[in-house]
Amino acid sequence: MSRDILVIGGGIAGIQSSLDLAEMGFKVHLVERLPSIGGKMAQLDKTFPTNDCAI
């Protein structure tokens, strides 16, 4: 049984899963197809309904 976890996709969902698991002490491999993580959310200006900056 392996204690490592693979997370595929470095958008907001993949990053959050990885953070939760890492916080629990699991070793996480986060794999992203593109050169950097952040996904679609990084392209947004602000976010609803609070108008916070996306980045």
Next chain:
Amino acid sequence: MTVSEIQGISGEEGDFEVRILKRPRYVDMEKCIACGACAEKCPTKVSNEYDAGLNKRKAIYVKYAQAVPLKYSIDSEQCIFLKKGKCRACEKLCPAGAVNFEEKAQEITINVGAVIVAPGCEAFDPATYDVYGYGKSPNIVTSLEFERILAATGPFGGHLVRPSDHKEPRKVAWIQCVGSRDIHAGSRSYCSGVCCTYAIKEAIIAKEHQKGALDTAIFYIDLRTYGKDFERYYNRAVDAKVRFIKSKIAGITTDPATQNQIIDYIDESGRRVEESFDLAVLSVGFRSSQEAITLAERLGVDLDQYGLAKTSDFQSVKTSKPGIFVCGSFQAPKDIPHSVIEASATAAEVESVLAQSRGSLVRTKEAPKEKDVSGEPPRIGVFVCCCGTNIAGFLDVPGVVEYAQTLPGVVFADKNLFSCSQDTQEKMADIIREKGLNRVVVAACTPRTHEPLFQETVLNANINKYLFEMANIRNQCSWVHSNDKDAATQKAKDLVRMAVSRVGLLEPLYDPEISMNNAAMVIGGGLSGIAASLNLADQGFPVYLVEKTDRLGGNALNIHKTWQGEDVQQKLGEMIGQAASHKNITVLTNSELKKVDGFVGNFKTTVETNGSERAIEHGIAIIATGAVESKPDQYLYGTDPNVLTGLELDSRFNDRGFSAEGIKSAVFIQCVGSRIKERPYCSKICCTQSVRNALRLKELNPDMDVFIIYRDMRTYGLREELYRQARAKGVIFIRYDFEKGLTVDKDNNNIRVSFTNYALNRRMEIRPDLLVLATGINPIRENPLATLFKVQVNDDGFFVEAHAKLRPVEFATEGIFVAGLAHCPKPIDESIEQAKAAASKASALLSKEKVTVEGVVSRVDEAYCVGCGRCEQACPFNAITLVTREGGNKVSYVQEALCKGCGSCAAVCPTGAASVFHFDDQEVLSMVKTAFE
């Protein structure tokens, strides 16, 4: 692992072997300092995906300034050298020698216990379907392009202009449902779930950009602002004079002379109107990408008819393959808060699957040993960050370094190209040790994002992390004074001088450690409470599940089926059975909380069960107290037996003896008690529930006339399919004019529903045999838990999470979590997800032996305290209480675990007894004094 893709998987849950193809980046991540020299000289310009194609980037690039990792990479499909064998300009110019064209793709194999799939979705490409004229005029843009136009980091520097002539638009139109709720080629028949609210956001922000002098119109089919606080957001847009026009747009024509867009629509009175706009924004929906579909095939995960991962309502983050979980928009279209919750839910699932292998529940982290520097004179090191060209391009960094070297106490000062890069971090730690520094200043960006990182660097060099100070010369100098280099440099010097004066006075601080009781208390035995309890119990934590009534199940006991048609009673029964028999769960029915003492890790709660009280110690609490169906006081409810609420109809369907015989016609009225002045929120579930129940009635009696009278049909996301089915089966949907009212009365013993048909603008009457009122969800009024746990509720009466996106299941007070209807109206699948997300966050605490809390807390010097209690009143976190000391003196006592170091107590203290560690008077005043030197 970036630029990497999954090739294949073998094995099973707990023991997968995954092959990953790591493509060459052609840039050595260890060496790249992200200075940008390569990109400056790269001759190849290509469309910049990050700015949605609105400008160009080079073949060697970073996506954006804050990209993680901030390392360049070469786009192998665009690089001239990789395609034609000539150039290598970047390689020659790179000062770090990081470019490496020899790099080859490698396949690596890793062994993992579980897999989480989160590939996301792509935006619909409106060029595939040409009625919207996309591509014919630069002034027809997608919503994603519009986001980039609005963004300060975007192609126009955040200046709202239209692409054709860079002039500020006066009128902007949004066209909703482009590529969604549409069965044409390339489109998706589902609702993408987020476009209504993001269009509202874009319209509000655009108006702010233009200081209100902008006309905005949103053309929609149904306005779907169903999320928490979204309806308020919509109302706010209405107040800001955003125009909402219910009209499906069939085409856009461009005026070649002005490059304006002419939109043809039908207005409220049924008239055909042609209106010209400077800019048209297409609110594009989501669809799964080819890459995601290929990934799912390689993993052996089943997809639905849309190419999204197939899941069920009760197990909405489990794919068809055990050990592989899914979250985000590849599961179904959804917004950011929901994606974040779902992501934590997948983590909870993984934690419970792998709990057996975790060995021990408890883990500890080794911290580097700290050097005792007390009594030493300050030996200050100053690191000034260039941030590539972000700072160095706008102010004289070497000048600031030189100046810093002259300041008292400074024994070392130098510049860093990127202070936050891994190699620089190591270099800084080496310098701190080498030069024997005992205080450090980093002049760079904002402490909000980077202070923890540099504190760790300092700690790695064995210096207490509080002997550190940041000067924010990016935001406060290079950004705001970008056109005045001298002023920016001078201000940077001032900020560095102030930081140096403060850092010399700082004292080491230690984050208090609190022991952690690893039991959980879950309050509320509905679906959410049970789901959270089961997950935590499966992870091995003891759980007390407290339920007010005599049985578990909550509202779900009345629900017939989920929207996907799963049998709620069967699934709920199984879950109740598991909870009742789980060795780690103590179920306390007929029980209520009487008193809550303590704080994270150390709660002591008094629970009353059937009249007798007991105290329970626990480390965390999850509040899942649910909500109630609102009971109407109108529309003949309670006076006519044929008038039911939605939940009552569900309950009848659960009754095996129920028959639809004799019901020739049925009417559903939507938004009864929701989206009104007294309750200005959408209850989210009622549209789907009515459509599902209308279909059920049609199934029982196909000849029945079934009407749904609505304001906006909010069958969001994949639920749109039910709406489509209902129309196909002959359910009649009528939008009524809310302003003109709706009445229900009796006429010759018949129920009579009268309203104004919005499309026809005529009064109508229906006399149904059965009238179903889609009543909303009410929070529990004056929920005692809000007072007991000292947590907040919003104006509607639902609990307020710490942050909608960053901490959607946590309260601001540590160790307390929220899930289910107590948080806001939501369906079964989302309640279970949120319960699991809360369990995931809770387990991160429960698995620790001790938790540390922030060292920046307030302190009260008892010698000066007069026990006036003003600080106790001022404290927003209830961290201060008055205690009686020997001799009867009353003094303030600060519970460090609850204190957030805000300083409110210090501000009101009349004697100066209360102050905040790390921000005492001397430390702060010395900065003020130095500022004016």
